[in-house]
Amino acid sequence: MKAIVQDRYGPPDTLKIADVEVPVPAADEVLVRVEAAALNAYDWHVMRGDPRMARLTMGRSRPRARIRGRDFAGRVEAVGTHVRQVRPGDAVFGDLGDANGAFAEYVCVPDALVAPMPANLTPQQAAALPLAGITALMGLCDVGRVESGHHVLVNGASGGVGTLAVQLAKVIGATVTGVCSTRNVDLVRSLGADHVVDYTRDDFAHDTRRFDVVFDLVGNRSLTALRRVLTPSGTLVLSGGGVYRGGSLIGPVGLIARGRLLAPFVRHRIVILTTAPGRQHLDTLRAHAEAGRLTPVIDRTYPLHEVPRAMRYLEGEHARAKVVITV
Incomplete structure (x- = not known):
């Protein structure tokens, strides 16, 4: 599959599109075919390794997680043997947390970190939420x-x-x-x-x-x-x-x-404030979105291979609301 990988800290040009193996879900994981992913300030901090003190947890010389991105929306391709909440074909969204990996065609996600996608949102809007x-x-x-x-x-x-x-x-x-x-x-x-x-x-x-x-x-x-x-x-x-x-x-x-x-x-x-991804908050966001009380605002969208360009926009142009990647 295609994925955006990073082997050293630095500017957006350190992000490269590469061919990597499709991940295989563990017993409590879900394999998602990614349709959209969203950029966050978090992704910029990991890319830059900034602040430098954070490298004590992110990785001293390079990010521990090679594939960037944490917010995603897409469809379930396969599920682990212990997964009961979702099935192949379900539309889902979620936040990978510090595991990263959303800027890719497929991603493996713990079952506890995915929820049904809001029915009235596009994948791009849903990816902007988590x-x-x-x-x-x-x-x-x-x-x-x-x-x-x-x-x-x-x-x-x-x-x-x-x-x-x-x-x-x-x-x-x-x-x-x-x-x-x-x-x-x-x-x-x-x-x-x-x-x-x-x-x-x-x-x-x-x-x-x-x-x-x-x-x-x-x-x-x-x-x-x-x-x-x-x-x-x-x-x-x-x-x-x-x-x-x-x-x-x-x-x-x-x-x-x-x-x-x-x-x-x-x-x-x-x-x-410290945040932790989880299904409970995702369910609350879905309920507000489906009731028309919450609408994600998207500034710009970019295709997967243009993630470096999207990151340059995020860090240099004072992006408003969300920048989203279509996969």
Whole structure:
């Protein structure tokens, strides 16, 4: 089969299309014929080996997983002997987690990491949901504890996670303020945001409004700035950070580490978001999508052999929402 492989850390040109063996599913795995896959900031970080400290877990000189990509949608080709949830021919979507391997014609996935594809979405839309959607769900619900009537600020509202977080927060019944650049103001407003802050013109840290939850998806502001707009009992959710320019030793880990150290000594809740793929959250995303409450936004699509070009766009052009690969 064709797959996008990487044998060393570096720029998009280190990603190559190659012929590799079709994987064989283990007893608890599903073999999926991939129809679409999605790029995430995570994929950029693995490609670059950035921040460098993360190489302690990703692999010192090259990524441990040779094939890139973690979000996918497609059809089941075969199942392991212990699999009962899906059958060959089923349309499914999922997130491989740190295992990677979605930028390929076929991928083996643990049964627990796949779910039926939303019936009203295309494979490209379904592939755009898993990691970004799970991050948004966990940030808002699992750790942010957003409730109806809350005021929520999403910093990075036009990104892959942000576009879904705005919609999900509205589903919960929150009043949502999205932070984005000028060219994305109309997009964020169209997703349901009650207020939109154009960061090129205004600084949300000096806004007179106060928020019950600040969901930071960028990692470009200090803890002081982020906490300044919280209510006295508000919650700050820190979620890594996206694609940024230049190499880094610790990247957004620095902000997260400071947040972790500060959390016990301040009245605000400061929580560090860590995500884990799984069927439960995928089922929730499917339910929202099929009910018309959640629609993935796709910026551009590229064929499999143009993954390096897609990655260059992701890291250099401030991609809005999701960049998707068709296979």
